[in-house]
Amino acid sequence: MRRVDELVRAKVMLVEDDLEWSNGLQLYFSNESDFEIVSCVATKEACMSALEEMSVDVILMDIILGDAEASGLDAALDISHLYPKIKIIMVSSLDNDDEVFNEAFLNGAYDFVYKSEFEQIPGVIANAMKDQETKYGPRLKKLVYDKKKKLLNPYDALLLKLILEGKTQQEIADMNSVSLSAVKKHVSRVLAKFMWSRSTRELAEKCQKWGLLD
Incomplete structure (x- = not known):
């Protein structure tokens, strides 16, 4: 044994x-x-x-x-x-x-x-x-x-979810009846909140794995 x-x-x-x-x-x-x-x-x-x-x-x-x-x-x-x-x-x-x-x-x-x-x-x-x-x-x-969760409002979370689904910024703009410029500004604000220098897709993936998008 x-x-x-x-x-x-x-x-x-x-x-x-x-x-x-x-x-x-x-x-x-x-x-x-x-x-x-x-x-x-x-x-x-x-x-x-x-x-x-x-x-x-x-x-x-x-x-x-x-x-x-x-x-x-x-x-x-x-x-x-x-x-x-x-x-x-x-x-x-x-x-x-x-x-x-x-x-x-x-x-x-x-x-x-x-x-x-x-x-x-x-x-x-x-x-x-x-x-x-x-x-x-x-x-x-x-x-x-908790600290990272507070960085995201519901609109930020929705944006990152759409990016994870493979939607382009133009598609996101069309879906929400806003200009492409508005979406770009929104993306920039989210990246700034996380002091993120890599792609938005990578941030979205991390937020999902952290459980921030649930």
């Missing part, structure tokens, strides 16, 4: 673009009995591809990835929707950045560890495997959710 600790040994994926740091973590944790790093990738795209081929329990996700198109926060949000049972632990060298710290939880992170305190990782993984609620996670997730 297999022992209980063998049954619950965690399979961990490391998402880290700093090769030296990645190799260092693998070496440091190579003798851990409670978890094993079974995969190491450097980008969101590689992470999502790997998850299609293998099953893991925990992902150690660096917030700053060397990917101009996606950060660790982006990856966490997608993973939390596609693989809700996976526990995501954000790892970062960023300090005193509450905005990033808080949004990590809204994006589905289980917990957050600073790279300077990496020795805490085994304990956080152990808690994750027990599904133990973190001290700050749920409260911070609600705090950020």
Whole structure:
């Protein structure tokens, strides 16, 4: 009969673009009995591809990835929707950045560890495997959710829903009997509220995953 600790040994994926740091973590944790790093990738795209081929329990996700198109926060949000049972632990060298710290939880992170305190990782993984609620996670997730929810009025939410449906700005203008210029101004106001520099479609997708359009 297999022992209980063998049954619950965690399979961990490391998402880290700093090769030296990645190799260092693998070496440091190579003798851990409670978890094993079974995969190491450097980008969101590689992470999502790997998850299609293998099953893991925990992902150690660096917030700053060397990917101009996606950060660790982006990856966490997608993973939390596609693989809700996976526990995501954000790892970062960023300090005193509450905005990033808080949004990590809204994006589905289980917990957050600073790279300077990496020795805490085994304990956080152990808690994750027990599904133990973190001290700050749920409260911070609600705090950020409420803050972002207040940014959207019903008309903003409708606009983003139409964009998600694939409607063009001209189609949205025709549907609402307003000018194209009015729709463009509305879009610009929504982007400004979120201080968003990427496409409106990407913002709409994020708002949907955050639950802001429900």
